[in-house]
Structures are given as C-alpha cells and as structure tokens.
Amino acid sequence: MATIIGRAHPLVGVVHLHEKGDRFQEALAVLKRLPVRRYDPATRQWLFPAYLLPRVKERLAELSVDYVESDFPLCGLRRPDVLEREDLKEYQRKGARFLAEAPHGVLLADEMGLGKTVQAILACEAFDADLLVFAPAFLLEKWRQEVERWTGRRVLVFPDEVVSVEAEAVLVSYGQASAGDKGWEAVRRMTLEWRAQRRDRSLCVVFDEVQYLKNRRSRRFKNVLQLVREIEKEAKAPVKRMGLSGTPITRGRPDELLAILEVLGLVDERGNAYSALIRELIFRHLTVWEYNRFAGREVAVGLRPGRDLREFCGLFTLRRTMEEVAGELPDLVRRVVPLPLDEEAFAAVLRKLMRDRRTDDEAEALVEEGLGVHLTTERRALEASKAEHLKEYLRMLAEGGARRIGVFVWHRDVLKEVRKFLEGEGVFRGWRKAFVDGSTSPRARESLVGSLAGSGDPVALAATVGAVNVGMDLDWLEHAVVTGFDWSPATFVQFEGRFRRISSKRSVCVHYLVGKRVELRVLDVLLRKVKALDESFGGFERQARVLAALRRR
Template sequence: MAQRAQRQSGARRGPARTQRRTRHRDNTGIIPVLAQAVREVEAAVKRGAARPSIRTKFQAVALLVREERARLKADPSLSEARRGEELKRLEGIATILAVTAARDSTLLALLADDAVVSPDARELRREMLTDAGYEVPEEEPEPEQVETVVELRRVVPRSVISRQMSNPFLEPAYDAVRKPPPRPRRLAGWELIEPLLRSFEYGGEAACMTLPEVPATQVRPGLELMPHQAQVVASAAEGHRTFLLADEPGLGKTAQALLAAQAADAYPLIVVVPNVVKTNWAREAELWTPAHRATVIHGDGEDVDAFADIFVVNYEILDRHVGWLGSLGLNARGLVVDEAHFIKNKKSQRSQHVLHLSEQLRSRPGEPLLMALTGTPLINDIEDFTAIWQFLGWIDEEKPLGDLMEALEDTGLVPSDRGFYAAARQAVIECGIVRRRKIDVAADLPARRVADVFVELDDDAGRSIRDAERALARRLVTRYERALETKYGENVHEGIDHDLVRQVAVWETARTSETKSEDNVFTMMRRIGTAKGGAAADYAAQLARNVGKVVFFAKHIDVMDEAEALFEHRGIRYASIRGDQTPTARQRNIDAFTTDPEVSVAVCSLTAAGVGINLQVASNLVLAELSWTDAEQTQAIDRVHRIGQPEPVTAWRIIAAQTLDTRIAELIGSKAGLAARALDGSDEEVVTDVQLEMLIALLTDALSKAPATV
C-alpha cells in the first residue's frame, strides 16, 4: 500500500513538456521508452547485482512512472477508457520495478519519496523524455524548488469555500490576549537547546508531567474512561494545552486526544495521521465524541464535509490541503498529530507541513490545543525530540519559548551549574510529556482485549473487491426472486421471506463447494486479506518500533511473504513460523523470537502457529486476516496470553472498511461466547457456519435496498 501511494503521489514532478512528433497510439509517448528500459533493468538484475548504471536507470524509470501516472490522472482531454488503458500499461511497468527491487533489496531505497536523486538519474530522465518525443527545458528545478511545485498542487474543496463564505467575519477572541514573549534574564546568551536534549540522556524519574488525580469516568452509558486516560482529559479541562502523549500502544491515546479536545473546546480540530488509521480515527470520534462530526479527507477532498468539527487527513496528502487547513477561514483551534515520530526529520515535506500548521495556529490569539501522539518519541537518538518540541511550540530553531523559557529562568540555574540538567529535564516534562507503560496502569486494563483497526482499500484492488461483492449480491437476489416466483406463483408476497433467504444461502454454500467461482465468500475474503496485507504489516512494523516484540498472524502464504519483505526492507529482524517447516527449523525460529532481543517480529501462519507454541515474550499481536471462527482467533491470541504473561495483551485485528470484512468481524464477535450461553456453562463448542450467516446477511441487506442499488 505504501509503495502504491508513493507511485501515485507525484511528489517529484518534472517540468512541463510537449510532444513534438506523432506515432501510432500504443507506441507514442513515454510508456514504450519506459517499458524497454525496465526490461533492461530486469534482465541485468537477474544476471547479478545491480551495477551503478543499472541503479541509475532504475531510479530514472521510477521517477518517470510517478510523473506519468500523475499526468494521466490530471489530463482532462483523455477519455476514461483511454486513461484506464494507459494506467494499466503503466501499472505493468511499476510491477516489474517492484519485482526487480524485491530481487535486489538495495534498490528498494530508490523507490522512497525522499530518496536522493542522483545527477546521472536526472540526466537519464531528460534523455528518456527526449527519446519519447517531448521538448524538455534546459533548466531543471533544483531540489529546493520542488516545494514551489508542491505548493501549486494545493487544492481548496468547494465545500470549504462555502464554509468560508458563510462566515467571512471571525469573532474576536476578547478573552484570549496573547502574552508577550518572556525576556531571557539569567540565561541570556546561553545556548540552551543542546543542554535540554542532553538532560534526557542522564535519566531520572518517569517522564510524566504532574496530572490531576481522578477516578474512572463514565463518558456515556456503556463507555468508561480509565483513570490514566481521565487524567489527561482533566488536565486539558484545567487549561493545559500542549501534550506529548507517549503512552505505550493499547492505552487509549486516541480516546484521550478526542476527549481532551472536547474538554478544551478545541474545534475545529485537525488530526494528521498515517493513512492506515484515518478511518479508525473517524470511528473513534463517533464513539467518544458523537456530538462533534468528523470528516475524513480523501484525495483532493471533493467529498469533505467542511462544516464538520474534526478534520482527519493523512500525511501522504497533507501537502494538498495544508493551505486551507491552516487558513484563517477554517480558524482551527486544535491540532493532533498521530504517530508523531513521523515528523522527526524536519527536512521532510510532511514535517514541514505539520510545523507550518502548528505555527499558523499558534500565531493567532488564544492558546490552541496541540497534541503529539506516539509510543516512540525517540527512534534513533535524542535529537528526534526537536521536531516534536518545535511542533508543540516549546522551542524554535535556536531557543526555548514561552512557558519553557520562564520555567528555566525560574530554576535560578545556568547550564554550567550542577543541578541544571535535572531541573531542565523536569521543566520540559511539565510542559506536557505524558508517558505511561502498560505495566504501570495494568490495574486499569483488562487482561486481554481485541482492538479493531480499520483500513481503507481505496485502490484498484479495493474497487475490484467491491465490484465482486455487488456481483455476488445480484446473483443471490436473482436466485431468491426465481425461488419466490416458484413458491408463490402470481401471488404477491409482502416483505422478505426469511426462510427462503436461508435456503438460497444454503444453495450458494453448496455451489461454492462444487464450483470454482471467482466471487464466492471464500475467494473474496482471500482477496481482501491480500489487499490489506501491506497495511497490516505496516501497522506491525510501527508496533515493533513502539513496544518491542510483536506477533503477526496471517492465513495465507502471500500475505506472510509481503509482510516479511516489508520488515526486511525496514531493517526489522523477524522469525518465520510456517506449516511447511521441519520441527527443527520451526523450533529454531521460535527460539530466535523468544530469546534474541534483536528479533522483533514473529510472522506466523494462523493455522500452523495458532496452537502448541508459547510466544508470551510479546504482549501485542496483529491479526492480519480474519478467522472464520472465534475459536481460531482465540487460539492465536492464547499463544501470547498465557499463564506467566506479566503484561496485558492486546490483539490488533486489521479490518478492511466497506467490505465483507467488516460484516464478518461483527458476525464472529456475535458468536463469541455462544457455547457457554447455549449450554449453561459448558465449554463444548457450538458449531456455527459464519459463511452461511454472511450470505444470509448479504442477501437480506440487498433485498432491503432499492432494486437499482443491488
């Protein structure tokens, strides 16, 4: 998914170019030139390691594939059929690039958006454009000019213009007079940023600000905020406005941020997140703060609800929307950045856009709510703190700001004094660092929980899956209507015949076992699992960096292969536990995961590793694909949640939104505990056919809708 997003982003766009000679349509333009070049690269890599000239050609092709894809999508003169044909040809080239990079992993770095483009690659790119019949200007944009190109790609959705026009005059904030910046006294002339960073290398007490002591809080019926979560919300209600919320994963940072925004009345609220969790944020907002509408920004934002209170946008498209999100017309009063370690490189575009938004909000009267959420505030070294501190307004490029500078002055110390570092560390912490571990708040947590993470399949694979689901629904409806006519003849039957619905589902189940249909529930669930495999692996990689060891469960080999390729590319060591291994190899991999601190992830087959092994060295696991029974899911969780497990266990279940995945997750959840209820405490399993129940639900939903939508 991440690589596809990179190909589509068009972050490095070339200069304008015009075609100067006419050829046959299929041999016109850049695609034939790219096809020939990528075949040469593929052949060279098959023969051995990529030479420098091959690496140059690989990078030039990758750049032009991105540019051409962006051009095709934006060209209004193309018909949809023609655009689809060209994009399909381009996708074939991109596939060869990906397969070639998998063969020589050193090429993967050249596919990254922030990869440094060599002068040779730039020159070869020019030559390819010339060979394709394009006029290329002599002067190319320098790297620093790329920002200007990105600026020109910014969009303002029509609904946002409507919001701005509906409220052209903003009410002055009479109660929020900005305090003048403090003037350094004792510390004037001292270099302070480096000592502040170094103060965190000396250790000390837990890095957690002073928080109010509050009990568990009833948010609304059936929904309770645990004490450690309620503390942050209470602090926001008391007026604190900047937080580095660095709780370990599984401690409910999303709920804390949403409720803190509600307590601070920090609306409109902008939430910047990785693409993999943006749908999940909207769902959490509906759960925890239902009175405040959330809208998720996709693409150019054509369907954004500009009158919402919460705007959720992912890092990958922030460049297009940073202008209107930070404008005075929206007048945002809160900004939350999830997985804030993503902005640690201040030279990256996403970091610069986030810092720009923060600066815009802080430049206005009043104090905005600024929250950086991450389980890993430090990735490589102590300097990773600086971008987050700057986002929160605690420092700028040269010195501490505002309350932090006042707190340092109040210590009465300078960096040469013996107690300065301990006092400086505490001053930074009190600005808003909140760090709790699972083990510290275990009394507040259930011993085991399943957390659903929703991901969107908004690419070609996702559209194909949804088309297949609609085709299956149409087939079921057609069969139901024929059966209805046979049963009742010309008599009119009011409502849905649920007995007949079940019979049609039974017939479809039998058909599935007898034929190799491409659109039955089993095949579609496999396609969904494959389509979301990259997002699941990305989530597991984030967890591995945040909390250490993680178990990754998948049903199918291709999903495991994709996950392992991603971990290898990111330098994350893993152990593979599969059904085709010898007992010796299997145990060797289990031992590597349980005893070697450098092995962060166990990639497990759900069927092969779901029973009989002990992986309690981890307390987090990712279920990349859904099981057909709650028992199979529970068995996988029990590899981690076992006697002797010292920490609460969280199973992160990855679910594809707006597909059968969501309905099947609900069905599996509804069957959990059915055996105990049905048999008065007996632990004997009651067999339920989730596939049959899925078909019944699908057909019932289709019959409940207008015929035109089926």
C-alpha cells in the first residue's frame, strides 16, 4: 500500500503511511513534530491542519518517501459564459469563480466597496443555482435591485411575499431569525415550502455580513443554521454555502472564527474527528490565553497573530484590497481636529448621563473589553460636549465653499441638536437636507440619500453612524465630519468604506473631531484589533497605518 497524502476535509490534511515502506520511522517522526496532529486508529491516518500540507510534502520529499496525492476536485461551472461579461472587472471574475468553483463553504472578505454582492450573484449564475440570501434588513432592497439588475430573476422577500415556484431568489433578514418563535416559524415554513418545490435545483446560500452570526449561542445563529441544515437534508441537488464580509471577525476572538466555520459548514456541530482537530487548533494553538484573577482561571484573550493564523484562514478565504485592484482610486483625505473641550460642560453632561439607566449587556461588554463600566457613558457625554464645536465647524465648512457635507454622530440626542442647527442656521438656508437614524426605514434611507447624491444644489446629510454604516454609498460627499471613533474595527473599516467605492470619481475629506480623553483609549483598542484582523485575514495594513497615524496626531 502506497503512502497517501492530501486533504480529507477542506481544512484538514491527512497522511496514510505505508508501514512497510522505506523510511517509515523518519516519516512518522515528521508527523509527530507537527504542532497540532491526531492519529485516527480506525482509519490508520494522521490528521493535521491542511495549511501544513506543503511543509509535510517538503519533508517527505527530503526523505525520498514516495506518495500519492489526493485532494478535492473543483466544482465545474455550468454557465462559464456568465463570467465573460464585458462590464466585469478581472478581480470580479476571479472572485465569482472562487465562490462558484469551491467544493466547500468559503468566505469572500474583500475590502468594503469592491462589490462582494455582485460577485456572489454572478457565482450563483455561473453555478446555475437558485439563490437564498440571509442579510441585515436594510440590505434586502439593495440585494433585490442587484439580483434583478444582473440576472433578471424573480426575487421574493420572506415573509412579506407569498411563496412562488417561479422564484429563483429568496431574501431573508437576520432580524426575522432573531424574532419570536411565531415570526421565525412563518419564514422557516415558507422557505422550506419554496425549496420543496425546487429541490431538484442546486442552491447557493449566501450569508451577507456574516459577522452578524458571530454568536453561536444566539437565537439568530441557531435558527439560521438549523434552517440551512434542513434544506440540505431534503435537497436532491448540491447546496453551496458562501459568506460575505469585509470584517468577518469584529473582535478578534476564537469563538467568532469558530462561528464562521460552522456557518460555512466547515465544522460539524456533532464533533467528528475533523471538527475536533479544528477546535483544538483554534483554541490551543491559535488563541492567546492569560490568567484572569477575577475569574480565577485562564481566559481567552484573543486570536494569536502570526503566520499560522493567516495560512489557516487562507484555506477558506479570499480577500482583496482597494490598492490591489484599483490603484488609481482616489484615497481618502483624513483630518484629525483636536477640540478644546469645556471641562465643566463635559462634567455636567456626564453627571446627568450617569443618573440615566444603563443596561446589563452594555456593562458586561465594557468589562470584557477592559475599558471600565463607565466608558460608554463617558463617550456619550464627550460627544454631547462637542456639540457647539461641531456646529462651528460645520458653519466654517459651508462658509469656506463646501457644497456637499455629511455629519455623522453616534447618539440620536446629538443628531437632534445637529438637525436643529442645520434647519435654523442662515448659512445653510436653501440647502437640501436629509436626516437619518436607526428609526428610518431601509427604503427611506436609500431614497433620502439618493435624492441628495443626485442633486445639483448644496446638500447636507446628518445621520447616526449605525444608520449608514452598511450598504450606503457616500462617495458623492466632499466633506464628512465625524464626532469620534468606535472601538469595533468593523465599524471603523465599514464606515470609511462608505466614502471609497470602486466607482469613486473624487476624494472625500473625512474630519475626525477628537476629544483627548476617551478617544485615545478607544484608538488604542481599535489599533490592536485591526492588527489582529490583518494577521488573521491580511489586507488590513492600510487601516492599521491610518489608525497609527491618527493616534500619533
């Protein structure tokens, strides 16, 4: 029997040694020196992370061990002509081909603005499959428009529209999966009914903004995964899973990585030998553990940056940056504006807010970040105390000739102040204005922002960051004024991505109004997390450089 080497699983390499072959003991020693490995006596195979395969092959070749290679074949494209459209860029063809040909679940982690939605749609077309999309509610309308534009398919949004056997695409919001049992049961029943009518057709399941499923204990995660598994169980044709996210790991924690692997179908919840090896790799080799005196035990601090983590994520991830695919794209201009804050005004606002109600979840999250339980309240007070400086800064931009201004805040009470100012200040008289927060419906957001983007008049957009942070193109602005930072790298990267798209024709100047108190601490946390993201998936060097430069200022 020959020695066999290859992949027994998308993430797991395997070697079956011929025990009577030459150099058996030397080859066995090579495997035993691997940092993570397991021997399966049932199959008499050695299992190890697949990213170590090149090293293992190299060592066996040095020992002159003859072996036979085994690997997964790529999926054939049933409609390769789809990827030859003249209106596609070369990187879009490569991304769509990566998604369509992968024989297992994969993650497209392109930087914001490179069109992950279009690439997923074209991959589905090339694979000639139906499309099931899970996405945040405010992105469903954009998905409908893109699917209809690129494919002409009939699209349904569950549970708002009735089941039809003619529908080739179905959209479901993550919010539905988080809803009560009755609401989700209706969506689940409709989706299964749709698939029962079309079970002979292949299916692509797309998890857009896959970081929304990072909590494996959440109702959303459990409901979505259970539904997908039910569909796969009853299917008579292949079901392909695809994840999309520019920031798949938002907090740099091992449980987030494990959640992504389970969503993509690369880790089995039942815990077979392959899944057990992957869990061991993540939690023992790729995680930093430190003793926590409050917990009285070691706790996971985060993923361990390094070559092993990047190579492991590279087994299932494709990521490209703006620089790699569009060097001619104008970069953002960033300005950090330190504010001379009124300490008494800040203290007065802080005292008032400290008397307000805070949630247990908020406090728990803050403690976990190591920032202190009062930091969110302190940041809110800091932003409120910036209000007068913010108004003066907006007045200065308008008087200086700016004609397309966006102002982005973190809290709605500050947005109310900004709205009152823009509607009453003389320099903004005659300007077209729009105001967007979390209560604005997705369709209304698109309409309001679109009306400003296409206007020839001076325009001002005022919004909370959360309301425009995903799915909005804001590269039509000249100036974007932001009242600080958030400690989530996903928020920072996504937000800056709103101003820099593949179709951008101009450079946007982003003005960060910074109060030295809390924001320096937030920047430190943000920089650490972005560096961890870069080590995990690559392609975040620019954001790390930007944050380091902002911190120095």
